[in-house]
Every structure is written in structure tokens, then in C-alpha cells.
Amino acid sequence: MRKIPGASILTSASLLCFSSLLLIACAKTPEPPVNVAAPAPVEWTKHGGGDAEQRFSTLNKITPSNIAELGLAWSFDLGVSRGIEATPLVVDGLIYVTATWNKVFALDAKTGALRWQFDPKVDRSKAADLCCDAVNRGVAYSDGKIITGTIDGRLLALDAKTGAKLWDVITVDQSKPYTITGAPRIVKDKVFIGNGGAEFGVRGYLSAYDISTGNMLWRFYTVPGNPADGFENPAMVKAAKTWTGEWWKFGGGGTAWDSMAYDPALDLLYVGVGNGSPWNQSIRSPGGGDNLYLSSIVALRPDTGEYVWHYQTTPGETWDYTATQHLILAELEIDGKPRSVIMQAPKNGFFYVIDRATGELLSAKNYVPVNWATHIDPKTGRPVEIPEARYGSKAPYLQLPGPFGGHNWHPMSFSPDSGLVYIPAMETPYVYANDKDFSYNAKGWNTGADSAMGSLPTDVAQFKAVKAAVKGRLLAWDPVKQQPAWQVEHNSPWNGGVLSTAGGLVFQGNADAKLVAYRADNGERLWDFFAQTGIVAPPISYELDGEQYIAVASGWGGAFALVYGGLFPAESDAGVGRLMVFKLGGKSALPDIADKVAARPAPPESNANPETIAKGKIIYDSNCVVCHGDHAISSGLIPDLRWSPLLASDEAIQAVVLDGVLSSRGMPAFNGVLNKADVQDLRSYIISAANEGLEAKLDIGK
Template sequence: MHKWFSVVALVLLTSACSKDAPRPVELPDVTKAEQYPGQWITHGRTYSEQRFSPLKQITRENVDSLGLAWSFDLGTSRGIETTPLVVDGVMYATATWNIVYALDARTGQPLWRFDPKVDRSKAADLCCDVVNRGVAYWQGKIFTGTIDGRLIALDAKSGEKLWDVVTVDQSKPYTITGAPRVVKGKVLIGNGGAEFGVRGYISAFDADTGKQVWRFYTVPGNPHEGHESEIMAEAAKTWTGRWWQYGGGGTVWDSMAYDPELDLLYFGVGNGSPWNQAIRSPEGGDNLFLSSIVAVKPDSGEYVWHYQTTPGETWDYTATQHLVLAELKIDGAERKVIMQAPKNGFFYVIDRETGELISANNYVPVNWATHIDLNTGRPVEVPEARWGNRAPHLQLPGPLGAHNWHPTAFSPDTGLVYIPVLETPYIYGDEEDFQQSDVRWNVGANAGLGSLPNDKAQYLALRAAVKGRLLAWNPVTQSPAWKVEHDSPWNGGVLATAGGLVFQGNADAKLVAYDAKSGERLWEHFAQTGIVAPPISYELDGEQYIAVASGWGGAFALIYGGLFPAESAPGVGRLLVFKLGADGTLPELVGQSAAKPSIPPLEASADVIAKGQQLYNASCLVCHGDHAVSSGLLPDLRWSPLLGLGEAWNAVVLGGARAAQGMPVFASDLDEADSEAIRQYVISEARAPFEEKFKDD
């Protein structure tokens, strides 16, 4: 009787108290993101990844009164690629070194800051700057990936760390730059590192505990150790040689999308490791699942279907570019499709239920294939393009692709896909005596062939061939609707809105609004530094905002940014937020006037300088720039005080004196004579600066 009475009393007491207790706040539901038009609660706004905002307060007619509402200094001059999220009036964004910020989305007032304290030496394992593309949100939690391969959960209100798990073998050159996604309580994350030699995969972790739920490998491992699944055993039949010794590649470093009705998760797979198929799979083969779109069940990671855009990939033609889900009327019938403009230059419309190819056409000039065979779904290759063990080939697109990571947008109002397009030709050719390295890129390609030529006529011709544009593409007719040419190929991601607008930032440090139907330029704002990140839109208190992160960086900016002048200069990375009628201004930039040190004498022979150039191209170019010309994101070696100090130079190159800042230690690949040859080559470039040679032209 006593126990029974206690239980009843407790129930009555709890019921009585609950009448006066406040009801728990209803958290935004990512699965119903389309019901929150004023918020941006997942990477592409909704699981369809259309990057289309239904807000229409800002229109073609009034966009010219758009002004700066507020800005927030992210404390970096490096590349910023984040897509901010806005949930319940709070903006969440990432900056260099994976630092996460929470800000009041009305004012920009900081609410909290989280520093994951990444191992900065892992910057040496990044192909394309210490970037990060954003966070994920789920039921009061924020999730972020780090360049040292961790996945971290934070309390969205306080920024307190809830859990922190390692998702990779940290002894290998894995990194994370992509934004996680959350589907059905599982946090999904891939990784990067295919340029260095890793095996790719995507993993799912429980959002509450951080426990790994499943993992899907994208290329087969060592067959002598057994395959993880039947699908990996089947994939292994499309490989030859001893591919696993080189890693294989296939990293899932960016795009994902999810269809709740079909309950299918889609993700894009990256390039081979090394690029050169003649090394990793010498007898050919499709090399599944490189350069593929893969559909799996999100609960288990069970394989459903795949479509391979580039069988036997050998050009760094990743299929990790933005994936977009839509319903299109094709041949009189409504089709559920998935669309992609991957690096290889062809735009694909695929049935997302079955993986069947519906249509494909090149959206830029290409010379590696003539077309896509709609019966087989395969590209019809030009024989000269398969360069492994053959003569070098000047090709479009190059490894930067016809479209890189910068997100596309799709407007259901216009039916157009808006693509940040690149035209960057490249000469592919074998690397002589390829040897797997622990510290440098392992792509099996001669990096020197892709270097800009010293010959004036050749340089000017190649310079004219490097282009960038914003392209509006009709996915039903597979044809262009309009295009806007840019001065640089490396420009920002895209946002489309119901106000009839398309927003894109560019390398010339401007955020621009275009008419979504015609491409007419309607408004622009000078951001002081270039923009590669995609804009978003949100609404608070009845006002629509446009937000974007500034900060030029990434692969092109590191390698060629100093050689393709733009109005952008390395500057302060910021979050910039605009609304109608605002008139805010940015702080004035303070110019740097540091004197350049004197250039040491050139003491080496022509042969030593030539050797130094070869070694520089193989080990240094991808970070410090072609012809040692830096865009300012990393130190310009020509003006380094170490250039005149041989011992100090060796301490950095061979001894690891700056490993904590992300500088690789090359002692396993280079000796003192090699290091000295590189130094002498850089001295030669300092004495005859490449960017000065053709200045009159």
C-alpha cells in the first residue's frame, strides 16, 4: 500500500507541476526545411540542395537599394568557403582552422566561438588551402569536421563540445574540408586526400553519441585481406594491378543530397589516386566507384545504384561537384532527377530512382571526349586524351575542372541551373620515374607541363584561354540560356531567389545580383577581397537578408592566383550581410608596406636551376604558386628572408622548423643538394619576376 501510494502521489505531483512548467521550445526540423523559408538550416537550404530561397522581398525592381547591414571579421586572410546556416535567429559559420562562430543574425553580435584546436601540421596534407565549407544542424546541435579528420558535435546554444570522434587514420594524409549533413539522426561525413594517396569512404555517425553506424568504401582495398562487402568485391573486378598500394582515391570530399520520399542518400565520389591510371590500374578498367554518383540507404549504407561519369578516371575529373534534386518535365512526363555539372565538362540529368541516364551534354568546350553515348551512358573518348604512357596532351578541362566545388543553384521559377564555370586548359603528361611520396602530391603527372610558359606568345595564348563565367543552363534542353563572362576563372558559388535574382561573388571582390531570366547585372557591392563562398538568404522580423563570406582562396588562388590579376587582393575574410535600405560600410583596409629584402646573388649553373625548377614544380608549386609567384595567401618565397640564408632555408625545408604552421618536412624526398637547387631556382625567379615579363601586354 505504501509503495502504491508513493507512486500515485509522484504521478499527481508531476502532473500538477507540468501545468505551470513552460513547454519545451520546438526545434526546427531539418527534414521539413522547406517549411522554414526564412531560415537556412542545412547546407543547400533543403535536402534537395537547390540553393533556392523562396523569399521575394528583394526583387529585380528594388535590389539596387540593397546595402550592408553588418559585417563580422573572421580574423583571417586565407580562403573562406563556408555556407553559413541561420537557425532561430542565429548564424553559424566556419573560418580558417575550423573555428566555428555563432552570431546574432540580426546584428552580427558574436554569441560564442569554438576553436577545435586542430593539428595545424595537417595543413601539409591539404591540396587546396586550409578551408572548410560549413557546419550541419540537427535538433539543437551543430556538427563540424576538421582538417585533422575529426567530427565534433556542439551545443547550438552555448558552443559547448558534446562529443569529438576521429573519423580517419590520422597517420595517413586524410583531411576533411566538406560540410557534414544529417539524415535520420546520422551525421554523414567524407574526407579528402586522394592527391596524396588514400582510400576514400563516407561514414555515418549517431548524432547523439558520435558512435559510428556504418561506412561505405568507394574503392576496393587489398583483395588479399578480403572485401568489406559484396559490392566492393564487384568493384574490385574493375581494377587491375596493385592499386591498393597507391590508396586508390575516390574520396567523398564534398557533395551529398537526400530524397526523403525515396529514402535515398546520394553522394559524389572523387578522383583516382594517383590521377594517372597507367600507374594505379595499368591494364585499364572502369575503376569503380571513382568519379561516380552513388545512391545508398541512409540507415545502413546499403548500395542501391551508381552512375559513373568518367570510367577509368585519369584526369582528376571528380564527381564531387554539387548534386541537385528536382522534378523536371521531360518528353511530356514528370521525372524525379538528380543533376550534376562535374569536372569533366558534361552536364548530367539522371533518374534519381534508378540511376538511369536521361540526358547529357557538354556545358563548356571539351576535347577529351566527343559526346556521351546515351545508350551506354559512357563518354566517347578521344584516344589522345588517355595520356598515361603516351605523349602529353593539352586538354580542356584541366584538373581544376569545368566546374569545381563552388555550388550551383537551381530555380524552379525559371527552370535553370546556374553554374560557376571554369575554362582552364592543362597539359597532362607522365611524371618521370614516379615514386610514392609521404609528403608531396602523388598524382603521377608532370607538374612542370602545366606551368605557364616563359615564351611570350605561348603565355599570351594560354592566358587568353583561361576563362570563367556564370552560366545559366537549361537542363531539359541541355543548352545555355545566358552567360556572363568574368575576368578570372575562380569565382563564387551561387544563390537563386524567388525575387527573380541570382547572386554570385567573384574574384574581383564583388558580390553581384543578376536577373535570373536574362543575366542582366542589376547590383554589386565591393567586398574588398575576393569571394569564392556561396551566398544564402534568410528572413527575420519581416526583413529579407542576403549573406556571404568573403575571402579568396583555394586551389586556383594558391597555384595561379598571383599570375592572373584581379581586383581582389588578400584581405580580411568576413561575413557580409545585406538588406534593403541599409547603408553600412566596411572598415578601411590598411595597406601593407613592408620593404622587400635584398635578393641574394645567383650562384648556380643553368643545370642546377633547371633541376631546382623541376623539384619546385613537384613539391612546392601547389602551395607557393607557379613560377614561385604567390597570390599572398602563403608567403612569396622570392621575398622570404630565408632565401639568403641557406642553413635556415634547409631548417624549414628539411628540418621541419615550420611544421606547426603546415609546412611539410621534405627530408624523406629531398637532400641538401635538392633543397639548395630549389633555393637557387627561387632566387632566379626573384631576379626576373615572371609577372613583370609581359606587363606591357
């Protein structure tokens, strides 16, 4: 296997198992920096704790010396559990949190008493347009208003005291597969929101709205559209020169679905831009090119949307390597000089430190094992790619990171006290291969990568090897030295976002259903609490009446949990979603977990021929796996199809899959994507999977 300078490498055994598994603009130094980082000391009024998005609390009453006294003060049952990813906000004694399907709750931050709740009544059939679960990441607050986005593409303003709706605007063309899962951001009197949908074939953009009226003020597209329609601004003219072919027919992608940050001293809004549509550049832009502004950090003027600079982390993106991961602003001393920087650990596995005034690369180093590039050239800022990784016209390539990335959406944290960035990192290899039969589907996934490569092996030895190769960790990273300070290994990937505090602590929830506190300086595990369900959301901290609180929303879910949660079961109960709040001396307890074990009905006899089952698996992997799980083994977040009464007849399953009789419950119709013959083959595959007994064979269990 090729040796990668400066990068960790998979073992030969891991490579062999995975192959078997998946093959069936420089400028002068700016003036001394102005610190934009300090958050409000008592409340948590912004998504990342402040405009700099450091997720660092200046509260210091909870420390390593008294952390043993930390206990549950109160909890609130959100009534749903699927994919709770929200960052709570705390303003004027109220704590605001969102749940599945964009429900908003306002609670007394000291007692947990419900003050109000709001249900935007989203169109649940839009679940068909979600790549990564029916999630959202929280609300924004300003001027007495709570601002929230919805899965069906709306932006709403609510009265912060009463929950009354003030305005409700549509931000997308709802006939297209756009969605909103990110938290809005507010700068001055403007609300900023992006969208998702790149996997389905949309053109990404960021929009600004007037906080008082909901009127749209400007829109910045992140990729160019059809040249015949003209380009919106000089930035799009520049970008179009880096694309080839007829990319606009595939949408182009570049959705700004999550991260933003703001520097008031420079008056710059920073936006993370996502992957291409399709992923496979050889289809999207067959002549190559950088494909701006995919996988880029883009700096804009918040008042006008004017482009200022960009830095592209993955030119010619072809692996779903988004740069929508958490952006952090900080002041660092580099080479003896103070620098105002923006930091990111995007999916591609490299940690970037960039001058936030100019976009100049200051340093970059891989924070997880990578084998698609050897390093980032410090002079050009570009990755030095390994040619074999460009799978479009070559053989399949086993790669680290895979599409889940070295770091996904789960926010990291920066502590000015320790000088370290705490990253929810992971290793999830993947084999990329060209989809030779690709045709654009306006109602489905459009990756251009062979989805059959994603199935895990059913051979016992290979499966165990795969599980051993997939990893998750909490990584404390020194951004100046560009090296790890310490790390804690987790039992699986897909662990929660991170909070660091002036008390010398780091808090993170994990897939094993625990909220854990570590020493910020050395990673020593000091305290944990069993939450009954996996935690993917990030904690926050606030103070009321002289007491410091830690709050986190629990609820297992998201992309990895849906696809692989059944094959990588965590110590979680899928059905318990809560907001949990802790303080020193807290004496509350969570309700007992209800026994949800139910008898499984015997599946129908599997009598289809192997060819039909194989056709059904292709249909399943292309349309169903992202929600119902690899090999039809569900995570438990949504019904396990293998035990569904719908398998009793072709007519029953067709009524759901084609006619959409369960669309109001989040199961969309696939009429226009699949036909009756497809559904018959799909049913045959699911029945075969039910009779296979794969869980017992692979000894899968908690």
C-alpha cells in the same frame, strides 16, 4: 585540329600557345515525383538550403525593382582570410560560419554580435596533406547541435547555443594523409562525412555517425582494398572486378570530399565520389577497367550504408575528373513525363540529368568546351572518348577541361521558378603527360602526371595568349533542353558559388571582389558590392522580423588562387576575410583597406648553374607550387618565398623545410620527402626566380 561534334573547340592559336607553354542500369519510369525541394522559408538550416541542395530561397522581398536599395547591414571580421569557402547556416536567430583552420563563429543574425566562437585547434602541419588550401565548407545543424569536421580528420559536435564541445571523434587514420574539408550532412539521427587525400594516396570512404554520441554506425568504402584482406560487401566485390594490377598499394583514391544530397521519399543518400590515386590510370590500374566507384554518383541507404545504384561519369578516370561537384535534386518534365532527377555538372565538362530512383541516364551534354570525349552515348551512358586523351602510353595531350574542371567545388543553384541551373563554369586547359619517372611517395603528391607540364610560359606573347584562353563565367543552363539560356563572362576563373531566389534574382561573388546580383531570366547585371577580397563562397538568404537578408562569406583562396593567383591577380586584397550581411536599406560600410605594401628586400645574388636551377624547379613544382604559386609568384595569401629572409642561407631554409620549425603556422616539414641537397637546389631556384623580375616582364598587376 580535330573537330569535336557538339563541342566548342579551342582556336588553333590557343592550342599552339598552350603546347609551347606546357610541353617544355535501366528501369521502368517511377511514379509521379514527390517534391523534396522546398527549403524552410525563413531560415537556412541545411548546407544547400534543404535536402535537395537546390540553393534556392523562397524569399521574394528583394526583387529587380528594389535591388538598388540593397546595402550592407553589418559585417564581421573573421580574423583570417585564406580560402573562406563556408556556407553559413541560420537557425533560431543565430548565424553560424566557419573560417580558416576550422574556427566556428556563432553571431546574432540581425546585428552581427558575437555569441560564441570555437577553435578546434587543428594540427596545422596537416597543411602538407591539403591539395587545395586550408579550407572548409561549413557546418551542419540538427537537434540543438552544430556539427563540424576538421582538417586533421576529426568530427565534432558543439552546443548550438553556447559552443560547448559535446563530443569529438577521429574519423581517419591520422598517420595517413587524410583530411576533411567538406561540410557534414545530417539525415534523421545520423551525421555523414567523407574525406580528402586522393592526390596523396589514400582509399576513400563515407562514414555515418550517431548524432547523439559520435559513435560510428557504418562505413562505405568507395574503392576496393587489397583482395587478400577480403572485401567489405558485395559492392566492393563488384568494384574489384573493374580494377587491375596492385591498385591498393597506391590507395586507389575515390575520396568523397564534398557533395551529398538526400531524397526522403526514396530514402536514398546520394554521394559524389572523387578521382583516382594516382590520377594516371596506366599506373594505378595498368590493365584498364572502369575502376568503380571513381568519379561516380553513388546512392546508398542512409540507415545502413547499403549500396543501391551508381552512375559513373568518367569510367577509368585518369584526369582528376571528380564527381564530387554539387548534386541537385529536382522535378523536371522530360519528354512529357514528370521525372524525379538528380543533376550534376562534374569536372569532366558534361551536364548530367539522371533518374534518381534508378540511376538511369536521361540526358547529358557538354556545358563547357571539351576535347577528351565527343559526347555521352545515350544508350550506354558512357563517354565516347578521343583515344589521344589517354596520355598514359601516348604523347602529351592538351585538354579541356583540365584538372580544375569545367566546374569545381563552388556550388551551383537551381531555380524551380526559371527552370534553370546556374553554374560557376570555367575553361582551364591543361597538358596531361605521363610521368615516366613516377615512384609512389607516401608523404607527397602522387598524380602520375608530369608536373613540369603545368608551368605557365614566360614568353610574353605566349603568356598573354594563355591568359586570354583561361576563362570563367556564370552559366544559366536549361537542364531539359540541355543548352545555355544565358551566360555572363567573368574576368578570370575561380568565381563564387551561386544563390537563386523567388524574387527573380541570382547572386554570385567573384574573383574581382564583388558580390553581384543578376536577373534570373536573362542575366542582366543589376547590382554589385565591392567586398575588398575575392569571394569564392556561396551566398544564402534568410528572413528576420519581416526583413529579407543576403549573407556571404568573403575571403580569396583555394587551389587556383594559390597556384595561379600571382599570375592571374584579381581585384582582391589578400587579408580581409569577413561575413557580410545585406538588407534593403542597409547603411553600413566596410572598414578601409589597410595599406599593406612593404618594401621588398633585395634577394641574394643568383649564381647557381642552370642545371642546379632546373633541378630546383622540378623540386618546387612537385612540392611547393600548390601553395606558393607557379614560378614562385605568390598569390599573397601566404608568404612570397622570393622575398623571404630564409633565402639568406642553406641552414635557415633547411630549418623550415626539413626540420619544420614553422609547422605550428601551417608550414609542414618535408623531412623524408626532401634531403639537404634537394633544399639547396630549391633555394637556388627560388633565388633565380626572385632575380628574374618576371612580374615586370609579363606586366602582371591589378
